[in-house]
Amino acid sequence: MESLLVLMAFCAPMEENSYTRARRITRVRLSVLELKLEREFLMAASGTPDSPEWMRARIAQLETELESAKAARDMAVSEQQVLQTAHLAEQGARREAMTQKSAAEATLSRNKVEQDRLHSDLEQALAQKSALFNDVNDLRGQLAAAEEKLRLANSSLDQSSHRSERIKTLELESEAAQDQIHKLQLKLRLHDTNSDPNKPDDTGGKIKELKSKVKQLKFDLARTHEQLGSTQKSLESMERKYSSSRRKYENTKAKLGTYKARLENEQTLLIKLKDTLTPAAYQSLGATHETLGAFLSAIGLPSVDEQENAGAKEESD
Structure with missing residues (x-):
């Protein structure tokens, strides 16, 4: 009977903790002792010698058993305590x-966020950074185009200066030729007054030659003036283009400086982010997760992954 009761006590549901199981065993032992004393008392009272x-x-014997x-x-009470x-x-x-x-888990969640x-x-x-690189490349192209326009404008200015010098030279040559004609005409008049009419003279031929030369110079001067006017118009147009190109150049240069500064700031931020997201940070997060799993396993609780898997399984069910 005693063995049966103890076996029943040990066959209690496994969900009970050690404290509840110990209390159950203690009660069973006390019940066994009470039954044993009661049985012996009944045996003594029914036909035993009364000496x-x-x-x-x-x-x-009963006192000894009672003390036991x-x-x-x-002992059971002490064990219970x-x-x-x-x-x-x-x-x-x-x-x-x-x-x-x-x-x-809160720390892990914050780290993940x-x-x-x-x-x-x-x-x-x-x-x-990619957008800034594209903008910088576009601005560099615009800057190169503006510099090419500036070069063409400077070349046109040089040509205009050369033609202005050519006009001045032609004007000086024309003035010199007219002076020579005037001097020859004076000589001719003086010669007609003092010379012999029967003596041949080639002064008229020289005057004709000089007049022809002056005519050619005037023609060259007029043509050069026309070229100068055309060049002047082209120059004015080039000056307007130059001013526009210069403004674009300055604006492009300013934008390029701004974009370079922004690009440097973005690169600095990118370096800081890369330094923050180092492999050591990932390893630290992994180590924290593993430490948490080991701790939960040591105290008999499921890990975070197991809880998430169990939750997902329940949701799927």
Whole structure:
């Protein structure tokens, strides 16, 4: 009977903790002792010898068994108190473990949010860097075109200066030729007054030659003036283009400086983000996750991955 009751106590549901199981075993032991004493009392009362010696021996035996039962009871009570203390300590440790688990999960969640934010900032910075590179290349092309226009304008200015010098030279030559004609005409008049009419003279031929030369110079001068007018118009147009190109050049140069500054800032930010998202940071997050899993496994709780898998399974069911 005693063995059967103890076996029943040990066959209690496995969901019970050690404290509840110990209390059940203690109650079973006390019940066994009570049944044993009751059985022996009944056996003694039904047809046993009633001599004083036997009674005294029986009383001594019962007292001994009673003391043993009391000792067993005291031991069971002591074990119960120890188990209760252990149970309270286990509950405190479990609460502490749950608190640490919640704190670790919150830290892991914050790290994940921060990591996602840094990834987003990094992708945005890379996109801005690519856009800035494209803008810088476009501005460099515009700057090269403006410099080419400036070069053409400077070349036109040089040509205009050369033609102006040519006009001045022709004007000086024309004035010199007219002076020579005037001098020859004076000589001719003086010669007609003082010379012999029968003496041949070639002064008229020289005058004709000089007049022809002056005519050619005037023609060249008129043509050069026309070229100068055309060149002047071209020059004015080139000056307008030059002014426009100069303004574009200055604006492009200013934009290029601004974009270079922005590009340097973006590169600095990109370097900072890359330094932040180092492999050590990923390893640190992994180590934190592994430490949390090992801690939960040590206290008998499922890890975060197992909880997520279980939650996903329940949702799918």
